[in-house]
Amino acid sequence: MDGKNQQGESVKAGGGWVGVAAELRTAIETGRHAPGSRLPSERALSEQFGVSRVTMRRAIGELEGEGLLRVARGSGVYVRADIPVRFRLGDKVRFSKDLTATDANLTRKVFSAREVPASVDIAARLNLQPGEAVLDMCVIAYADALPVSVVTRSCSAERFPALAEKFAAMDSFTAALREYGVMDYWRRSTDITARMPTEAEARLLQQSRLVPVLAYAGEDIDADGIVISCQIGCFASERVVVTV
Known part of the structure; x- marks a missing residue:
């Protein structure tokens, strides 16, 4: 037939x-x-x-x-997996509360961590001088075995030495930051745009370069209004819904 x-x-x-x-x-x-x-x-x-x-x-x-x-x-x-992963965009950003899924187990892992000189953009976001040492941590979030986001969190290497190791041990940025006296923090701003992924992003998200991602960038501040970190990354647009 x-x-x-x-x-x-x-x-x-x-x-x-x-x-x-x-x-x-x-x-x-x-x-x-x-x-x-x-x-x-x-x-x-x-x-x-x-x-x-x-x-x-x-x-x-x-x-x-x-x-x-x-x-x-x-x-x-x-x-293909219809995983209803939602990211709630608010003044506080916490992985355990803001990234949720109905029928999937959400996990994270540090893909890479390195100390590098701050670029002009990162220095401006962190209120540092270009070239000052910053810690870049690339973190991938998964819904079950499927990656849903890739983000690089940058912070002052002088203020937060060994932060990557503490996060890996605690699996919580909030808990790790308390080790440095930061008892709470807030998101100062978040910009979200749609664009095509880089080759590295497509590989880490296990998706085609022809499928757009939701790119975002933002800074976190402590109780004194001092920027403690910035995050630049992207969501797999087919797997994540951003809720404002």
């Missing part, structure tokens, strides 16, 4: 890439491939189904067009 694919092309059902796509579709719909999970490599799938990699690529492309799969260049093929 003949049918049509997402592009309206005539295909013969029951064999070739159509049959492979049908089997993968069933595996996804029945939960054998869970939402957010990564499929085996193209080579492994080709061997599993006994087809060429060209045929497998065509089947994956069809399911991507149907919205069942997403292809992250350089990372792999993932089952």
Whole structure:
């Protein structure tokens, strides 16, 4: 029996890439491939189904067009997950309270931490002199195994020595900052824009560079109104809803 694919092309059902796509579709719909999970490599799938990699690529492309799969260049093929992650934008920003998901476990990890000279932009945000030492921490937030945001938090290396280690041990910036006498802090401002991701952002978010991200930048202040850190990062726009 003949049918049509997402592009309206005539295909013969029951064999070739159509049959492979049908089997993968069933595996996804029945939960054998869970939402957010990564499929085996193209080579492994080709061997599993006994087809060429060209045929497998065509089947994956069809399911991507149907919205069942997403292809992250350089990372792999993932089952799409409708994860209702919400970020509440307020005067206080706390990961444990402001980033929420209905049916997903939210976690974070420090991807990298390094001491660098402050750029002109970062120095202006932190009220430092360009070239002063700042600690840059790149932190990735996950909903289950799916990355939803990548942010670089910058702060004065002199005022907050070893902050990255304290955060990693406590898994809380709020708790880590208390070690330096900052008992509370507030968001001074937040700017949000839509743009295309950089190559590094797309790789870390496991998404295509053709899908926009929600980029944001903001500064946090302590009770005395002194800027303690700035954050520059982005959300995966298909996975996060920003609530004001």
